[in-house]
Amino acid sequence: MDGKRKESSLVKWLLIDISALFLGVMLLLPLGIVIWQSFKQGIAVYMKAVTDKYTVSAVLLTIEATVTAVIVNTVFGLFAAWCITKFKFKGKKLISTLIDIPVTVSPVIAGLMFMLLYGKQSALYPYLQKMHISVVFAVPGIIIATVFVTFPFISRELIPVLETHGTDEEEAAALMGAGGFTIFRKVTFPHIKWALLYGIVLCTARAMGEFGAVSILSGHLRGKTNTLPLHIEILFNEFQYVPAFAVSSILVAMAVMILVLRSVIEAVARR
Amino acid sequence: MKRRIRRVMTIGIALMGIMMMTACGNIVDAENSSKVELINVSYDPTREFFESYNKIFTKHWKKISGQDATIIQSHGGSGKQALEVVNGLEADVVTLALEYDIDAIENEGMIDEGWIDEYDNDSSPYTSTIVFLVRKGNPKGIKDWDDLTEKNVGIITPNPKTSGGARWNYMAAWAYADEKYSGDEDKMKDFISKIYGNVLVLDSGARGATTSFVVNGQGDVLIAWENEAYLSMQDYPGEFEIVTPSVSILAQPSVAVVDSVARYKGTEKAAAEYINYLYSDEAQRIAADNYFRPSNEDVLKEYSDIFDLNVKMATINDFGGWKEVQKKHFSEGGIFDSIYS
Amino acid sequence: MRKKKNKRVIPGFGISLGVTLTMLGFMVIIPMAALIIYTSKMSFSEFVNVITGKRVLSAFYVSIITAFTASLINAVMGLIIAWVLVRYNFPGKRIMDGMIELPFALPTAVAGMALTYLTTDNGVIGSFFSKFGIHIAYTRIGITVALIFVGIPFVVRSVQPVLEKLDGSYEEAADVLGAKRMTIFFKIIFPELKPALFTGFGLAFGRCLGEYGSVVFIAGNKPYYTEIAPLVIMSRLQEFDYTAATSIALVMLVISFVILFINSMIQARNTRIVTGRQ
Structure with a gap:
């Protein structure tokens, strides 16, 4: 940094090495294992696993759930962030705590909650069945679970930014007679667009990989309600390790792509 | 203000409704003729x-x-x-x-x-039985259920609370104990406790257990369905052996x-x-x-060259049928719970 | 009402609060209520009976002890990593920075599978440690390893922004006055970082407590030894025992709520530090 307060370079490199070693062992090694295992039996086996019809349908379902989660949570995130940062009202702390709940709630519990709400124990169930709507053990259940686990991701990115930014500009615009949407579009949005994009990236990443909650609500119907992580588990249980790792590598590739995207976004935003 | 809030609430609910509708698009098809x-x-x-x-x-x-x-x-x-x-x-x-x-x-x-x-x-329409899968050459010399109670033997079997196969495993051991101690329940419980005391990994399903044993190299013996044991032999030729115990159960x-x-x-x-x-x-x-x-x-x-048709097989009815067995062994506070307390 | 309205010049309060509350209601409050209502079907003594069952208590113990250890390790390592990322320049810094979110993006099931593969006694890491008689996979150490993996981003990402915004003048002053680096760190920098560190620790702890996907592969699920609370919920579910599952879930829900509440209080202080607003 600015030279005035420099640790001895011994300390500096020691700390860097510790960090690198820790991240290398904890993050890169597992990643490497996935890639290495999936190509162990050659590219042909890999391609066969990746283009298998169950894999393809799992990819499609994962994308469907992820896209829905991102859309719903973006809408929610924008409104919630606006509501929490631009106004003062009672119960604000409670609301922001409630928003954060899905991050710390065990995915297993999340799945259980929706099971109780829409499953056979629920008072809603007879009505749902009458309308021939299945939520649990069907695609809607998977989507709802995915929305839940990624619920706060976008609002959490937006709130700090808006909080630092304050409300002066919006107030001024409002006093000059601008409408709500105009204020948002012209005044607020330019400030939060990078945070929003970052939130979307995180939300996508998490939605893709959700396992626990989805596992409870899915019923594991092959080709129907299997997301990629569930499909991986099934392959793993079938002793098809190479295909399991191969399908994992799709997710790893998506994850890495998303992280690269994130870095690019951040670089652009900093500029 | 209040009215506006109410209006907004309605919009919000409508929005949620639309979201739900799109999410719930997959309405079950009525039977189609083709x-x-x-x-x-x-x-x-x-x-x-x-x-x-x-x-x-x-x-x-x-x-x-x-x-x-x-x-x-x-x-x-x-x-x-x-x-x-x-x-x-x-x-x-x-x-x-x-x-x-x-x-x-x-x-x-x-x-x-x-x-x-x-x-x-x-x-x-098909049955199976419970056998042991051991590592090549059977290094621990496992021949029958008695050998599973030895101190240095590591056993892999799934959790009877969650896995049906595991309940068969448990009952097969129980059947042997029944034979050995001619129905002395205290000794039988003791025997079963010793076996489960040697269990290293208690997976929730039969497949998880097989994975732990076969792939991750845990334990010396896997108590498994006969078909599962044969499949492992087939997938990993030359690495495992099947040992059929003297008493097992008709699953x-x-x-x-x-x-x-x-x-x-x-x-x-x-x-x-x-x-x-x-x-x-x-x-x-x-x-x-x-x-x-x-x-x-x-x-x-x-297929008599594959299946050992000479195992002495108890049936579940020998123990009063599943309802009885479930209540006595596997329900909350049953014999299985007492092993782990 | 009228008075308040005058204070709010910015439009959109009604609609944003409305949408927030409705969605919050549908996604969080109603499902949580379903859980609570379901638990309330059993009497209080039954509830106490379930959650003080020996196996349940030991599962909570295992969950808390492993989550705590993992978060503690993450707090220390996260602090070091954040420090390295903010204060030093070195080749590969950008990559290291980008990597931090990997546990977020990598599905936990895949992580669990890969970590198990690495740490069994035949695995690359496991075989090394097993020479010293340390087994990782299928023990509590294994669970801790998986939880460290999941928790990495939380501490780093909480501490990093605070460290970046930290006012250097006190540090310089102390330096000029001849204080040792260690003293400067512990007396000046650390107190500033403490709230952020706690937040990160709390978030990681909360997340680790509930983690399922990666742990289920590596844990071995032995009752009293490596069975964590989410696993007990899962196995109770598989035993048709809904009430027991929901009671345990309720306790965990309360724990996460408490963690979050404490956290958001610390966070409020934290924001003031970051933004400099009082």
Whole structure:
């Protein structure tokens, strides 16, 4: 940094090495294992696993759930962030705590909650069945679970930014007679667009990989309600390790792509 | 202000409604004349078997009804699978590890009473038994259940609370103890405790246990379904050996049509035929190829070089049937719980 | 009402609060209520009975002890990593920075599978440690390893922004006055970082407590030894025992709520530090 307060370079490199070693062992090694295992039996086996019809349908379902989660949570995130940062009202702390709940709630519990709400124990169930709507053990259940686990991701990115930014500009615009949407579009949005994009990236990443909650609500119907992580588990249980790792590598590739995207976004935003 | 809030609430609710509607787009198809879709909810070790069976059934069904059948499989621990069916997983047929699990579905009124007599052999088209899978050369010299109580032996078996197969494993050990101590329950409990004291990994399903043993190299012996043991031998030639204990148990996986679901979906005929056809010679041979013991005696004899037909096999009825066994051993506070306290 | 309205010049309060509350209601409050209502079907003594069952208590113990250890390790390592990322320049810094979110993006099931593969006694890491008689996979150490993996981003990402915004003048002053680096760090920098560190620790702890996907592969699920609370919930579910599952879930829900509440209080202080607003 600015030279005035420099640790001895011994300390500096020691700390860097510790960090690198820790991240290398904890993050890169597992990643490497996935890639290495999936190509162990050659590219042909890999391609066969990746283009298998169950894999393809799992990819499609994962994308469907992820896209829905991102859309719903973006809408929610924008409104919630606006509501929490631009106004003062009672119960604000409670609301922001409630928003954060899905991050710390065990995915297993999340799945259980929706099971109780829409499953056979629920008072809603007879009505749902009458309308021939299945939520649990069907695609809607998977989507709802995915929305839940990624619920706060976008609002959490937006709130700090808006909080630092304050409300002066919006107030001024409002006093000059601008409408709500105009204020948002012209005044607020330019400030939060990078945070929003970052939130979307995180939300996508998490939605893709959700396992626990989805596992409870899915019923594991092959080709129907299997997301990629569930499909991986099934392959793993079938002793098809190479295909399991191969399908994992799709997710790893998506994850890495998303992280690269994130870095690019951040670089652009900093500029 | 108040009115605005209310208006806004309505907009919000409408928005949620739309979201729900789009999410709930997949309304169950009523029976279509040219297609039928069956969901078969099964337990862990039947994956390969049903993969092959579904192929011949699709052909067979096309021939007799002209419909194209799609069969969707779901596999997992037997108890868990039954629970999911009870909770609304719309299975047309269940092919589970235990009578008890199907009884649980029956108790919810989803399967008509008397399902067990609906098909031959207590509605179990194929059977299996419990054997030991040990590492090549059997380094710990495991020959029978007694050897599993030795201090230095590491055992892998799934959790009887969640896995149907594990309950068969447990009962096989119990059957041996019964024979050995001629019914002295205290000694039998002690014996069982010693065995479970040696368990290294208690997975939730039979497949998880096999994975721990075969792939991750845990333990010296896997207590497993016979078919599961053979599959491991096949996948990893030369690494394992099968040891058949002197006493084991006749494991009867059960099958049934889930009547309420089949009625609701209008798939009764196809579902009934799906199970019926399991008893055909072709299906029985496929079962045998996948190391399940066919219930058809003639087919079983064709495969006598694979199956050890001389094991002394107890049946679950020797212990009063599954209801009794479940209550005594596996329910909360039962014998199994006392092992771990 | 009128008075308040005058204070709010910015439009959109009604609609944003409305949408927030409705969605919050549908996604979080109603499902949580379903859980609570379901638990309330059992009597209080039954509830106490379930959650003080020996196996349940030991599962909570295992969950808390492993989550705590993992978060503690993450707090230390996260602080070091954040420090390295903010204060030093070195080749590969950008990559290291980008990597931090990997546990977020990598599905936990895949992570669990890969970590198990690495740490069994035949695995690359496991075989090394097993020479010293340390087994990782299928023990509590294994669970801790998986939880460290999941928790990495939380501490780093909480501490990093605070460290970046930290006012250097006190540090310089102390330096000029001849204080040792260690003293400067512990007396000046650390107190400033403490709230952020706690937040990160709390978030990681909360997340670890509930983690299922990666742990289920590596844990071995032995009752009293490596069975964590989410696993007990799962196995109770598989045993048709809904009430027991929901009671345990309720306790965990309360724990996460408490963690979050404490956290958001610390966070409020934290924001003031970051933004400099009082």
